[in-house]
Amino acid sequence: MKLRSILCLLxxxxxxxxxxxxxxxxxxxxxxxGVKDGAVASMKGVxxxxxxxxxxxxxxHEVPAFNIWEAAFRLQQTISYWPKGTVFVVVVDPGVGSKRxxxxxxxxxxxxxxxxxxxTLTLVAEKMGIKAVxxxxxxxxxxxxxxxxxxxxxxxxxxxxxARLASNKxxxxxxxxxxxxxxxxxxxxxxxxxSNTIKGSIPVLDVQYGNVWTNIDEPLLRQAGIxxxxxxxxxxxxxxxxxxxSSMLFVNTFSDVPEQELxxxxxxxxxxxxxxxxxxxxxxFKIGSGPSWKIVIKK
Amino acid sequence: MKLRSILCLLxxxxxxxxxxxxxxxxxxxxxxxGVKDGAVASMKGVxxxxxxxxxxxxxxHEVPAFNIWEAAFRLQQTISYWPKGTVFVVVVDPGVGSKRxxxxxxxxxxxxxxxxxxxTLTLVAEKMGIKAVxxxxxxxxxxxxxxxxxxxxxxxxxxxxxARLASNKxxxxxxxxxxxxxxxxxxxxxxxxxSNTIKGSIPVLDVQYGNVWTNIDEPLLRQAGIxxxxxxxxxxxxxxxxxxxSSMLFVNTFSDVPEQELxxxxxxxxxxxxxxxxxxxxxxFKIGSGPSWKIVIKK
Amino acid sequence: MKLRSILCLLxxxxxxxxxxxxxxxxxxxxxxxGVKDGAVASMKGVxxxxxxxxxxxxxxHEVPAFNIWEAAFRLQQTISYWPKGTVFVVVVDPGVGSKRxxxxxxxxxxxxxxxxxxxTLTLVAEKMGIKAVxxxxxxxxxxxxxxxxxxxxxxxxxxxxxARLASNKxxxxxxxxxxxxxxxxxxxxxxxxxSNTIKGSIPVLDVQYGNVWTNIDEPLLRQAGIxxxxxxxxxxxxxxxxxxxSSMLFVNTFSDVPEQELxxxxxxxxxxxxxxxxxxxxxxFKIGSGPSWKIVIKK
Numbered sequence: 001m002k003l004r005s006i007l008c009l010l011x012x013x014x015x016x017x018x019x020x021x022x023x024x025x026x027x028x029x030x031x032x033x034g035v036k037d038g039a040v041a042s043m044k045g046v047x048x049x050x051x052x053x054x055x056x057x058x059x060x061h062e063v064p065a066f067n068i069w070e071a072a073f074r075l076q077q078t079i080s081y082w083p084k085g086t087v088f089v090v091v092v093d094p095g096v097g098s099k100r101x102x103x104x105x106x107x108x109x110x111x112x113x114x115x116x117x118x119x120t121l122t123l124v125a126e127k128m129g130i131k132a133v134x135x136x137x138x139x140x141x142x143x144x145x146x147x148x149x150x151x152x153x154x155x156x157x158x159x160x161x162x163a164r165l166a167s168n169k170x171x172x173x174x175x176x177x178x179x180x181x182x183x184x185x186x187x188x189x190x191x192x193x194x195s196n197t198i199k200g201s202i203p204v205l206d207v208q209y210g211n212v213w214t215n216i217d218e219p220l221l222r223q224a225g226i227x228x229x230x231x232x233x234x235x236x237x238x239x240x241x242x243x244x245x246s247s248m249l250f251v252n253t254f255s256d257v258p259e260q261e262l263x264x265x266x267x268x269x270x271x272x273x274x275x276x277x278x279x280x281x282x283x284x285f286k287i288g289s290g291p292s293w294k295i296v297i298k299k
Numbered sequence: 300m301k302l303r304s305i306l307c308l309l310x311x312x313x314x315x316x317x318x319x320x321x322x323x324x325x326x327x328x329x330x331x332x333g334v335k336d337g338a339v340a341s342m343k344g345v346x347x348x349x350x351x352x353x354x355x356x357x358x359x360h361e362v363p364a365f366n367i368w369e370a371a372f373r374l375q376q377t378i379s380y381w382p383k384g385t386v387f388v389v390v391v392d393p394g395v396g397s398k399r400x401x402x403x404x405x406x407x408x409x410x411x412x413x414x415x416x417x418x419t420l421t422l423v424a425e426k427m428g429i430k431a432v433x434x435x436x437x438x439x440x441x442x443x444x445x446x447x448x449x450x451x452x453x454x455x456x457x458x459x460x461x462a463r464l465a466s467n468k469x470x471x472x473x474x475x476x477x478x479x480x481x482x483x484x485x486x487x488x489x490x491x492x493x494s495n496t497i498k499g500s501i502p503v504l505d506v507q508y509g510n511v512w513t514n515i516d517e518p519l520l521r522q523a524g525i526x527x528x529x530x531x532x533x534x535x536x537x538x539x540x541x542x543x544x545s546s547m548l549f550v551n552t553f554s555d556v557p558e559q560e561l562x563x564x565x566x567x568x569x570x571x572x573x574x575x576x577x578x579x580x581x582x583x584f585k586i587g588s589g590p591s592w593k594i595v596i597k598k
Numbered sequence: 599m600k601l602r603s604i605l606c607l608l609x610x611x612x613x614x615x616x617x618x619x620x621x622x623x624x625x626x627x628x629x630x631x632g633v634k635d636g637a638v639a640s641m642k643g644v645x646x647x648x649x650x651x652x653x654x655x656x657x658x659h660e661v662p663a664f665n666i667w668e669a670a671f672r673l674q675q676t677i678s679y680w681p682k683g684t685v686f687v688v689v690v691d692p693g694v695g696s697k698r699x700x701x702x703x704x705x706x707x708x709x710x711x712x713x714x715x716x717x718t719l720t721l722v723a724e725k726m727g728i729k730a731v732x733x734x735x736x737x738x739x740x741x742x743x744x745x746x747x748x749x750x751x752x753x754x755x756x757x758x759x760x761a762r763l764a765s766n767k768x769x770x771x772x773x774x775x776x777x778x779x780x781x782x783x784x785x786x787x788x789x790x791x792x793s794n795t796i797k798g799s800i801p802v803l804d805v806q807y808g809n810v811w812t813n814i815d816e817p818l819l820r821q822a823g824i825x826x827x828x829x830x831x832x833x834x835x836x837x838x839x840x841x842x843x844s845s846m847l848f849v850n851t852f853s854d855v856p857e858q859e860l861x862x863x864x865x866x867x868x869x870x871x872x873x874x875x876x877x878x879x880x881x882x883f884k885i886g887s888g889p890s891w892k893i894v895i896k897k
Contacts (some may be wrong), residue, residue: 026650028639038376039567041327041358043378052325052354052382055650059639065508066577077636081643081753082649094577098554148517150552155380156522184580208632209663218746253748255696266636268750278664278692333806335660337675340626344679345657351624351653351681364807365876386799393876447816449851450675451866454679 013150024085025051027166030059030075031154031192032066032092042088043159047142050163059088066094068119069186073204075113076123077269084110087166090120091154102136102157104165104175105183112172114162116153119186123203130181136161136177188291191216193223198272202236202293206267210280212236212287214295216272226250226299232264234274235296236287244285248274264297272297300492323384324350326465329358329374330453331365331391338451342388342458345442349462358387362544363580365393367418368589372503374412375422376568382413383409386465389419390453401435403464403474404482411471413461415452418485422502430481433459436475487590490515492522497571501535501592505566513585514592515571525549525598531563533573534595535586543584547573563596571596622683623649625764628657628673629752630664630690637750641687641757644741648761657686664692666717667784667888671802673711674721675867682708685764688718689752694820700734700755702763702773703781710770712760714751717784721801728779734759735774789814791821795868800834800891804865808878810885812836813895814870824848824897830862833873833894834885842883846872862895872897 027047033039040061047054059078063071069090079088093100093116101117107131108244113121114136121130138157141164146156164170191200193213200216226232229249236244257263259278267273275281287293326346330457332338339360346353358377362370370391378387392399394413400416407428411436412420437456440463445455463469490499490513499515525531528548535543547561556562558577566572574580586592625645631637638659645652657676661669669690676688691698691714699715706727709798712734719728736755739762742753762768789798789812798814824830827847834842845862855861857876865871875878885891 024650026646028643032507033358035357036361036506037503038358038373039507041356041373041377041382042567044356045377045382048325048354048356048385049380049382052323055646056356057639057642057646058633059636060633062634074636074639078639078643081640081647083643083647086646095554096552098552106874149565149567149569151564155567204635207634208416208630208637253694253696255693265749268640268747268753270747289816327661331806334656334658335805336802337657337672338806340655340657340672340676341679344626344676347624347653347684348656348679351622355655394853395851397851430703448866448868449862450863531705591665 003136004248014075023258024083024087025053025166026055026057026083026086027159028057028059028082028086028088028162029061030063030071030088030090032063032071033061033062033154033291035061037202039154042152042155042262046155046159047163050160050169051167053164054163063092066092068092068094069122070204071120072122072124072186075120076127079107079111079124079128082111084141085112087112087114087162089154089158090115091158092120093118093153096151096153100184101179102138102153103179103183104134104136104161104172105130106132106172111181112164112165114158116158119184121183122185125185129184130183132172133183134172135177135179140213141170143176144224162167186291188292191220193220196224197296197298200226200264200272201291202287202289202295205282205287205289206273206275209275210282211267211273211275212289213267213269213271214274216295216297218266221250221272224297224299226297228252230299233298234264237284237294237296238288239292243287254278303367323382323386323467324460325354325356325382325385326461327356327358327361327385327387329362329370329387329389330360331362332360332453333371334360338453341451341454345454345458346462349468350457350466351463353462358551362391366393367391368421368487369395369503370419371421371485373424374419375426378406378410378423378427379408381396381410383398384411386411386413386461388453388457388461389414390457391419392417392452395450395452399449400478401437401452401482402478402482403433403435404429405431405471406498412463413457413464415457416483418483420482421484423583424482424484427584429482431471432478432480432482432557433474434476434478435544440469440474485590488593490519492519495523496595496597497523499527499594500590501586501588501594504581504588505572505574508574509581509583510566510572510574511580511588512566512568513571515594515596517565517569520549520571523596523598525596529598530560533563535584536593537587538591542586553577605804622681622685623651623654623755623764624684625656625760626657626680626683626684626686627659627757628661628669628686628688629659630661631659631667631752633659637752640750640753644753644757645761648758648767652764653773654760661690664690666690666692667720667786668782668802669718669843670720670722673718674725677705677722677726678707678711680709683710685710685712685760687752687756687760688713689756690718691716691780692750694749694751698782700736700751700778701777701781702732702734702759703728704730704770710763710782712756712763714756715782717782719781721785723781725785730770731777731779731781732770733775733777737766739773753843787864787892788824789818791818794822795894795896796822798870798893799889800885800887800893803880803885803887804871808880809865809871809873809881810879810887811865811867812870812872814893814895816864816868819848819870822895822897824895826850830897832862834883835892835894836886837890841885852876
């Protein structure tokens, strides 16, 4: 009898461990805070205070200050590589304290994003689809004792809520009231093909190497008749100003061309990209990224 | 009988797991080493060699080289967000090899800090109070095989001792002999109010955004009669040189003023701070931080 | 009976936990990707998808772009501080897509390195010795769904294979076919003593502080008759151009000389190094590192 109850306890204990393993308990952070000061460390401390078994990872904290567009891009670029059930905290929040909503979005892919609804979900919504959105109820989901702090929601609301959700201290429903699935989106030039010409944009640079990434995907290239090892004519515009114009080979990989030569290729997201083998294309030709940068290519 | 002993084993095993969970087993690192070389990685390796269940986090490794003051500030800024029982390693150590003591301090809040006693504890001692100090006995608490290495105590002594303490391989008492609670402190201008004028200093900048943080807290502001949405006259001095002088609104949050406009507000630590909405105040007006920077404000 | 089977389950469960603990389950990453974009985060996501109990650490992601030599140095500098059984992923891969082999090397010390075989193992092979090498079979060891991605092997092949190896999803043998132990090595000037003169090279700078590290070790110094507190004549050459020439004291630690004074000492790897106490030697005298930088010292 006594034995049985000990067994039950043991079973529960063991089981509990398996439940913890079966659930995700992972939080991934993305901000424009940098890591020179204590902001990110405070967020991580708050998370471990909620549950010190949570595994904490980072996308990056080097999003350029206030650049919501790039935050949206980095989230979209990486989210699908993480397990379902992972909770993301994305805070690039120039409007902290304004009326932008603090939300948690659940994607169709089973990921959760805790964020101010200011455009950070633009690309994830397009790529994966949003299944449900909840507004964070700041009365119940706020770090105790932080009620008079207006300027660091990343720590007091977003990290705290993410930790509670990731560790199942609250359910998704307990985040707060349901909102329409419509999130705030930033408008930008989609990629389109007109006969053999493709227009698109430069959402982001491959900053470490200076490669130029576009939003033109493989099917669009095939549609315009571009095949491997074809020469491709590339024109890059900043608003209406022509910044770069040249032809280059469309190859599989960098080493398919000699060092210091131009090439175009499919990047790790399978999108059309431009580079110099062993060189920095963006720096050499002064190419930037964001809504104002457009690209036109044809065979 | 046999069953009972298996049960005991199981109970012990299960229990052990709960004990590990109940205890902290967390180490948080802060240094001026940067992350471009292998120094931080060596410290983390040593920690995992002691016990690979220790969870390792970072405050920052981008403290400006040799800047003990800023290390002290970042520690004080973040420590209270971490669970009791967390062990911090703070190494900004221009005097490595000199007679500064290697210590572990226990705060009244139940945190532990492993550090050279060179001023890094200045602000934590004021804010939380020091309960006990032990000098690290380098004969017993030194990475085996490192006896001839004089220049990397961060790895050989501080990280190693922190890991052993965090994982309960040694008790606090086993760190070494007890010292007086008096730690080495850096002197600086405290914040004071004289009738309606407040004098204080600029301990640190909010580097990522260029906001200027002061050591003037909310009660002092109220004492000088400053209320929300009051205009406040702000003067900033580097030693005796007037660097900035202007009036601005004291608001709750950045979006209370138009873009590019000056504002003052309570930062995430509830201290008086100065900023430009969507701009970089420190860069625009060439403001620095540290003991020589002073601020005078009045309504 | 029923009790017994529950017990068996419990035993297995508890045991399983101990097995997980007994094994290493640790992955350490080193790349030249930086942390501004999503590349490192994608690698970490893939690792957690394989097994979210894997503990992930970093040597650095700030290896200068394409600098295989420095990647080799940072690996060699830190590897021995990590537990046996740790799996390292080292990706500085200018030749991605070329015929360089994707391998896993097992060192005599019991560490594993997953890397393109392009020179990253040069110094580890010399220091620890290579016990066995396997070529990654990209048919079985590639992130499912990544077959058409040619440019991000760090994520699709190296991180994925490392995670599977670290979590014992595959054995070392299941990585792929055995290769000869001979890895690709970068040639460089070894340290040699001729009577009282020692020649060596500057493999790397202590970047954060500007100290200059050499490959001259303590036994070689003793062989040339250099003792503690001896003055040492130091000459530094870039190829054949003399860049620096001066005498300085060989001391134990920085504080043995006044601030701003030259010194030489044994660094944290017990190699001969040169510095200015509280200053930046490399910046002041424009010293670099790598195969072209040589040093000559004598008493």
